[in-house]
Amino acid sequence: MSTNITSPLPPLEPSDHRGASRGASGPSPRPGIATLPEYSRSQGKASVRWIASSNELPVPPSPAVQDAVAAAAADANRYPSLAGDNLVATVAGRLGLEPGQVVAGAGSLALLQLLLSTYAASGDEVIYAWRSYEAYPILVGVTGAAAVEVPLTGGSRHDLKSMAAAITTATRAVIVCSPNNPTGTTVDHEELMDFLDRVPAQVLVILDEAYREFSLPEHDSTHLLKRFANLAVLRTFSKAYGLAGLRAGYLAAGQDIAANLRRAAPPFPVSRVAEAAAIAAWDEPDLTAQTISRIVDERRYLSAQLRNRGIELPASGGNFVWIPVGGRALELEAACLAQSVSVRAFDGEGVRVTLGERGATTAVLAAVDSMARLTIPPAAPIAR
Numbered sequence: 001m002s003t004n005i006t007s008p009l010p011p012l013e014p015s016d017h018r019g020a021s022r023g024a025s026g027p028s029p030r031p032g033i034a035t036l037p038e039y040s041r042s043q044g045k046a047s048v049r050w051i052a053s054s055n056e057l058p059v060p061p062s063p064a065v066q067d068a069v070a071a072a073a074a075d076a077n078r079y080p081s082l083a084g085d086n087l088v089a090t091v092a093g094r095l096g097l098e099p100g101q102v103v104a105g106a107g108s109l110a111l112l113q114l115l116l117s118t119y120a121a122s123g124d125e126v127i128y129a130w131r132s133y134e135a136y137p138i139l140v141g142v143t144g145a146a147a148v149e150v151p152l153t154g155g156s157r158h159d160l161k162s163m164a165a166a167i168t169t170a171t172r173a174v175i176v177c178s179p180n181n182p183t184g185t186t187v188d189h190e191e192l193m194d195f196l197d198r199v200p201a202q203v204l205v206i207l208d209e210a211y212r213e214f215s216l217p218e219h220d221s222t223h224l225l226k227r228f229a230n231l232a233v234l235r236t237f238s239k240a241y242g243l244a245g246l247r248a249g250y251l252a253a254g255q256d257i258a259a260n261l262r263r264a265a266p267p268f269p270v271s272r273v274a275e276a277a278a279i280a281a282w283d284e285p286d287l288t289a290q291t292i293s294r295i296v297d298e299r300r301y302l303s304a305q306l307r308n309r310g311i312e313l314p315a316s317g318g319n320f321v322w323i324p325v326g327g328r329a330l331e332l333e334a335a336c337l338a339q340s341v342s343v344r345a346f347d348g349e350g351v352r353v354t355l356g357e358r359g360a361t362t363a364v365l366a367a368v369d370s371m372a373r374l375t376i377p378p379a380a381p382i383a384r
């Protein structure tokens, strides 16, 4: 809509400013924005020795990736491609998909926001498991849609049967996070197929696979796109590829979904630097496999050490371990900080520890040992 300078509306005077008549609070956001939950910030980064709070890799990008970043930065005066076209072509080629099925974004969060804002609005419902990724309530809330949170099972896993049963005529999308952040639990291939069979074709299923590389799945979920036109798979370069600071991710979906997202997306979503880094990182599969295997070893070690101490935890498929300490989460976080390691605590639920450095693992174990009788019974489903 364009504004005509011969508009009959009189100019706003400071005295009859709309905001002024509502008090001195300034412009009001849409309903629901002011009460959105806040994404937690990592704390204590400067003061701790080990950062195990944000599921990042503990190592800097490889020399080849840093070279690609420097080369792309030298062209920073030029806009990048309209839609991350090189990254899209690379991803499509690697996964055996049509380029029209792939959408690139500034991290998978940006793509999740694009999906939700394209498919859901006020009056709609979006279903996801809870506890899951803390960005979901925020991104769903921004669309104006109602969040329908389905509690995890007692084993901290997605309850896909209940999630399918929660679908109503108002449901526009269901988010499935596998491996689930923060509990690490995975949805296996058969469970996912069974779930997709239950979901009506007009309901979008968003499969958030931010950590898939750490769970070494036998099946590639993008193969399901042939059979389920309502599926969108989200992946990122932030976790296993170690590029969290650059913001690059992609989505694979049916042609129709991808076409709608391209229409709704802002132009130039991926910076030149992020695109070049993501492509370069994908060109080093051996290095990536080595990093992943080191982290999976660390996961095995920390999980075993915690279980030896009588702590029951769900099997994790991520680069992190979930310690379901319930009401003692903040106490464990403080004990970890006292050992100079930052972790992510969820008050009343548990603590998530990012894996990577043995020093961090040792510090977390020292923190656990410093607490009185920290033995944990199997977790009860978490209500919000």
Ligand SMILES: *Cc1c(COP(=O)(O)O)cnc(C)c1O
Pocket: 055, 106, 107, 108, 109, 110, 133, 177, 180, 181, 208, 210, 235, 236, 237, 238, 244, 247, 248, 249
């Ligand atoms: C970290 C994370 C993301 C965000 O990834 P970006 O690509 O950095 O935006 C998405 N989903 C889950 C479950 C995550 O834990």
